[in-house]
Amino acid sequence: MTGLKIGIIKPDYGVTGGFELHVNALVAGLASRGHSVSLVGVDATVRPPSVYGYPVTPVLREWHDEYFRYLELAERTQQLDLQGFDVVCATQPPTYLANHNRLFALTYHHYRVFYDLADEFVAAGFVDADAHAHATAAVRQIDSDALPRVRSFLAGSDTVAERLRRYWNVGSIGYRHPNVTDLPPASDRDPASSEILCVSRQEWPKRTELFVAAMHLTAAQRSGNRPIGHLVGGGSRANFVASLDAELSAKPNELQRIQGDESGEIWRNMGIFSKGWRPFDGPPSGRIHFHGRVSDEKRNDLYAAAAVVVAPALDEDYGLTVLEAWQQQRPVIVCSDGGGLTELVQHGENGLIAEPTPFAIAQAIDRLCNNPELAASLVAAGTESLASIRWSEALDTFEAVALTTAGRRSDNYADARLSAPHQSPALPAELEAYATGGFYSVEGWLSPASAHSIQRLSEAQMIGGGVAEIGVHHGRLFILLALLCARDEVAVGFDLFERQDENVDGSGRGDREQLDRNLLEAGVPEETVVLVAQNSMDLQPADVLELARGRVRLFSVDGGHTAEITMNDLWIADRVLTHDGVLILDDAFNTMWPGVGEGMHNYLRHPQCELIPFGIVANKTFFTKSEAAADRYRSVLASHPYENHLIREDELLGSPMLCSQFAPGH
Template sequence: MNIVICHTQIPFVRGGAEVLVDGLLAALREAGHGVELVTIPFKWYPREQLEAQALVWRSLDVSRLNGRAVDMVICTKYPSWAVRHPHKVIWLVHQHRQAYDWYGTPLTDFGISEEDRRARRVILETDALGLGEADRIYTISQNVANRLNRFTGLTGHSLYPPTHHDRYHHTNYGDYIFTISRLDSAKRVHFLLEALRKTRSEVRAVIAGSGPEEAALKARAVALGLQDRVEFTGRISDDEAVRLYAGALAVYYAPVDEDYGYVTVEAMRSCKPVLTLPDTGGVLEFVREAQNGFICPDPAGLAQRMDELYQDSGRELAARLGQAGLSTSRSVPGWAEVVRVLTGTALPV
């Protein structure tokens, strides 16, 4: 088939959505499909840009391109699903969360001005139109499917995205807790610092990534007297991430109501216990309390679990949880199965 992937791109930012699109492109080509990626840079400010960009996508009719029929389109993020095509499939990474579950919380950038209310209405109307036209809707997790249904009444089928490579492995259970993410408030890396301050052992933390909270997190580590026990690596390569996963004692990952979270699966593929919080959304589709990780109620509880793992000199607890996590990670389909589902040649997994 001739397939077009429609994706919204934020220039100079590479996250899980871009990893997903790269993997999907490669997998569709491997399966013998003709596939092209269409992206439009996403700008959410000033507010009128949200409507303008929805109109740009809506102006695109991609049923035929360069004289060739396009058999289907696969759309990922707002407002790419406004594109016009008779056979539209959605693999929903997430909706524009500032207008949905984050609305009315400190995580949104929408206020109560008339301009903001209008922009939010545009988003809701664009989603109702574009998502409502889809032949099929898949979501990257059950959490995203639940959110979609709660706010739009539409049904999505969970289809987990595979990791973007298979190099994850285990070497040893070292003396550090590893975390990797964009450093913003929604990722709650500050909880790891607060927990580390409460530990009784000499367990360390290695924090990879960059973002708007990086300077504040570094300052907080110093204020807590943790400068000798916390390493901030900045952005790292895939090879370095694999190495740090492989030698970690455990992995901390606790974003607010996460959509999916590659980090959870990557940690489990590396045989590492995952430390998280009770409200992390998609992360909890994988983490089982005291089976393949720990769901900690607060920084004090997190500190206790880190001490337990560190003080077990034989690392038997970490190994038991890590092996269970490896088994859990096998519930994520491979790319060949994802392609069969999205192209309609297999039932949803």
């Protein structure tokens, strides 16, 4: 296979952190597999005097500097010439605004102050609440308009995947990479050590303030030594954090006041930029050594001397500090609201999870310092956890999505680790009763063979998501789709229902009252179903994504049977399907409805079409979004034929097809 020319876009802030190290390792790994990979930088260090032709005055920047930084990066991203690449990978925001027709995103965060940290940003005093509301709405609209061009999202953690679903209604593919920091082999841990290490940039909301306050609350060890903290890393809050240490040393009553839930005030602020702030006039406590930025050698020495590693950050995108601690075979403490940090740590098994207060963190430190057996067991389990995260799998996942986005076949996609794996149906008994004969009581068009095949395809799916149908009628197929839903999945149905004057071809007559009765009799919970009376010609993919709470894994198209309506409905389904989603088209080869076949053929030849046909069972034609998924589903249909059905292989517009038809006596 000829390698791809891959462009990876990344804002350049002039610093090298964990993400930069990860991207460098990713580039090297892809190059070793024969791909030509180029980093495309977007300069984020220079602030231009204008954006999109409009002058940006100091007054405007003071109104909302982050908003104008976002616009500057957006404009520079859109000006990039990327046409020399087969495929382009966006990374940090807003590089997903890039102009390329084969674009996917490796996502670790949104522009967070406009999304998950929006409220915290205001609470810390960085910006006026009204100004931030207006800026947030504008940024989200710009992002929303760009999202349809992004073909796939890789999510760096479950935390990131959940944000993608919550804010953008998109599904994602899980991507996990091992530690990328160049660390030496782990040294033996000294059980009597009293050195406590925190390695972190000192920026909001890394919350190194919690670590400093916790070190003032730790008790004496069994050895009689008091734990000593070591804070490694620079940043704009370094002076503020050092001043906090001196203030807490001089004001023990203040320490008592903020040791619990009130501790938020020590980090939920603008640091040295807070109105009226002055550094505390007093000596440091001596309980924490502030190292600032250090050489690799010094950092390695501090890891070697450490008894415990603390990572107090808020809602991290991933957990590089945890990976480093595991690699250095040191027990690690994270906070319960640590996001990606908390995903990696199982409390009491491979680390400790503490509430985000100085007192709770101090208790966890004391527990590990005074219980060497517990610390050793956490280290052993952490080492095993680290070994389960492999570069080969990360490269397989990235390469598979790159190849698929570029229109190439990928054999690795089936093995990609998925952030939203498909789960078992929530109501197996009701599903079994309906699928084995209950559907005969519902008027509609669904053969036993088609029902059987749809079940098997659902079981073979790797990515979770909602289910949907255009043209519900009385619910014969829709009820089956709804019963295939796992917990937290939603079934969305669209039909004209009482608006029959818009039924231009008379291809079905939906009855909402009858549908409701049928759903009730089949045992479908009301809260899992969303029914909308709407003409699909007025429907937009964004509407489906919102109602389904994300992408759709099973989508039935059985609405109007004209060529125009069929093309429209296929386009909607194509835009909202998960990467291994299945589209079910009714009557594509029905002699009484030639418009469906015409619309299908027209859409399959359309340049925006991403659908791949893979099978026909009775009156249902099946499509998916990737060659790997199509191969998998053909195997499913071939290995699970319905009784008295003939199986044969053929092609449709160059795509291999598995065809099944009732053949008495076969």
